Amino acid sequence: MSQVRPGARRVLGATAVESPVIQPRLRTIPEATVARLAVYLRVLAGFADGGRTTVSSGELASAAGVNPAGLRKDLSHLGSCGVRGVGYDVRALRERIARVLGAEQSRACVLVGLGNLGTALADYAGFGSRGFRFTGLFDAAPDRVGQRIGGLPVQPMTELEATVTGTGVSIGVIATPAEVAQQICDRLTAAGVRSILNFAPMTLTAPAGVDVRQVDLSVELxxxxxxxQQRAVPAGEVPA
Amino acid sequence: MSQVRPGARRVLGATAVESPVIQPRLRTIPEATVARLAVYLRVLAGFADGGRTTVSSGELASAAGVNPAGLRKDLSHLGSCGVRGVGYDVRALRERIARVLGAEQSRACVLVGLGNLGTALADYAGFGSRGFRFTGLFDAAPDRVGQRIGGLPVQPMTELEATVTGTGVSIGVIATPAEVAQQICDRLTAAGVRSILNFAPMTLTAPAGVDVRQVDLSVELxxxxxxxQQRAVPAGEVPA
DNA sequence: GCGACTTTGTTCCTGCGTTCACAAGCGGCT
DNA sequence: AGCCGCTTGTGAACGCAGGAACAAAGTCGC
Known part of the structure; x- marks a missing residue:
């Protein structure tokens, strides 16, 4: 099971400018760990809803579909948070992970392109509960402008820059056709957006300092x- | 890229049951390479549409957003296909990658759950052009049954097993709410589906021999x- | 025909990620 | 109070991925 993973395997975090006296703790968290932390957060919400107050690494790992030892190592990146012999406090761990991921504060996002996929994203309840809120929906089609999706009106593309600079948008989501994705990316970065999530099947180029994550649904398929196929013909060679 | 994936970094392919005389070539392709091959295939389609007949590893790597050396290593997994001093033949390379990925033959898929996301998936043109076709759309809501989406009628859930066994479905796509995803997964696997792509934010458990890939859109965000956040406060510690 | 340039394919190496295994610590029971 | 069982946290080993550098090979120009 993999989460989309065609991504840079770079190590996140500060560039090791550690003051050795003040900061004995490591300040980098591997990207793979960050992605799993988000999954743990979701699983923990389920445990909390079920009334659980503590969980062991084994239970949590089973529910998240990972190795227990790996889960403990992931959690060790944010400091000791468990109690030996007992496990982890569900509430405390949730708050700890949410704080590290920055999910405690609401982040303003804009969404460009409201076709089928864009509409699905705008309506997706999972975003709001995880600290993201859309402050602007944009589409180039005149007949889509003015529609309300998820309580927000679709605006024309001309309003993009004003909304980005006005509402402190930190993340831009692109769900347009591939042909215009690069152009949208350019406008977003020019307006100051430094994190872009791209659903268009097209490799974007962005200036240094801008993080671009690519999600290609057909790649997963x-x-x-x-x-x-590999399972079907385990010993068969690719025919000439 | 990562497409989302906090995932197993397992090596694909046969379990090294190689007959040393007949098969001198390695039979395993890393999962990360497979994901990138799919991207190369898309980029190559763009070059072909542009009239190009040959490309160098540098051009292809630039268009795909990867390192040229890594691209050549990826391609080396499917045997020498380029000409030194010239580059790669666009047409031949496309066919080679398509054959390795199994994209040359049309694969039957079923899609369960036609909310916003499911509808987007059913309409997504990128699937059909890459060797996937939906042979069945299913939803539990009576008012959705009978609607035609992407030229295919939505069927009631009761028809799921009959369609799976009748049309030789190899891949099941789940786009339902999280609450029923596991139940759908059980029905699909019971009916013989051995590859599942899950968009519900829920970790699925499946019998051994069934491949499950998880795509959680909010994880990417x-x-x-x-x-x-890491970039914003490069030296700031997580507050107590 | 020959030399030089271009580009591939491979090899080495460094670093990260994952896993296993064990020591340390805490609660409960007697 | 002391012991036992359970669970966390960490250290070490292993395997994989990514990057750089180099040799092989083919083409273009003279």
């Missing part, structure tokens, strides 16, 4: 198809 | 938010 193709990896799955490869796995299935 | 949270990784992006973490990157942005």
């Amino acid at each position: 193709q990896v799955l198809a490869f796995l299935g | 949270q990784v992006l938010a973490f990157l942005g």
Whole structure:
């Protein structure tokens, strides 16, 4: 099971400018760990809803689909938070992870492109409960402008820059056709957006200092198809 | 990229049951390479549409957003296909990658759950052009049954097993609410589906031999938010 | 025909991620 | 109060991925 993973395997965090006296703790968290922390957060919400107050690493790992030892190592990156012999306090761990991921504060996002996928994203309840809120929806089609999706009106593309600079947007989401994705990316970065999530099947180029994450839904399907094919013909060579 | 993926970094392919005489070539392809091959395939389609007949590793790597050396290493997994001093033949390389990924043959898929996201997936043109076709759309809501989406009628859940066994479905896509995702997964696996792509924010458990890939859209956003936060406060410690 | 340039394919190496295994610490029971 | 069992946290080893550098090979120009 993999979360989309065609990504840079770079190590996150500060560039090791550590003052050795003040900061004995490591300040870098691997990207793979960050992605799993988000999953743990979701699983912990389920445990909390079920009334659990403590969980062991084994239970949590099972629910998240990972190795218990790896889960403990992931959690060790944010300091000791568990009690030996007992486990982890659900509430405290949730807050700790949320704080590290920055999910405690609401982050303003804009969404460009409200076709089927964009509409699904705007309506997706999972974003709001995880600290994200859309402050602007934009589309180039005149007949989409003015529609309300998820309680927010769709605005024309001309308003993009004003909304970005006016509402302190930190993340831009692109769900447009591939042909215009690069152009949207340019406008977003020019307006000051430094984090972009791209759903268009197109490799974006952005200035240094801008983080771009690519989600290509068909890539996931193709990896799955490869796995299935490999399983079907385990010893067969690719025909000439 | 990462597409989302906090995932197993397992090596795909046969379990090294190689007959040393017949098969001198390695039979395993790393999962990360498979994901990138799918991206190369998309980029190559763009070059072909532009009339190009040959490309160098540098051009291809630039268009795909990867390192040229890494690209050549990826391609070396499927045998020498380039000409030194010239580059790669666009057409031949496309066919080679498509064959390795199994994208040359049309694969039957079923899609369960036609909310906003499911509808977006059913309409997504990128699937059809990459060797995937939906042979069944299913939803539990009576008012959705009978609607035509992407030329296909939505069927009631009761028809799921019959369609799976009748049309030789190899991949099941789940886009339902999280509460029923596990139940759908159980029905799909019971009906013989051995590859599942899950968009519900819920960790699925499946029998051994079934490949499950998880795509959680909010995980991507949270990784992006973490990157942005890390950049904003490079020296700040998490407050107590 | 020959030399030089271009580009591939491979090899080495460094670093990260994952896993296993064990020591340390805490609660409960007697 | 002391012991036992359970769970965390960490240290070490292993395997994989990514990057750089180099040799092989083919083409273009003279």
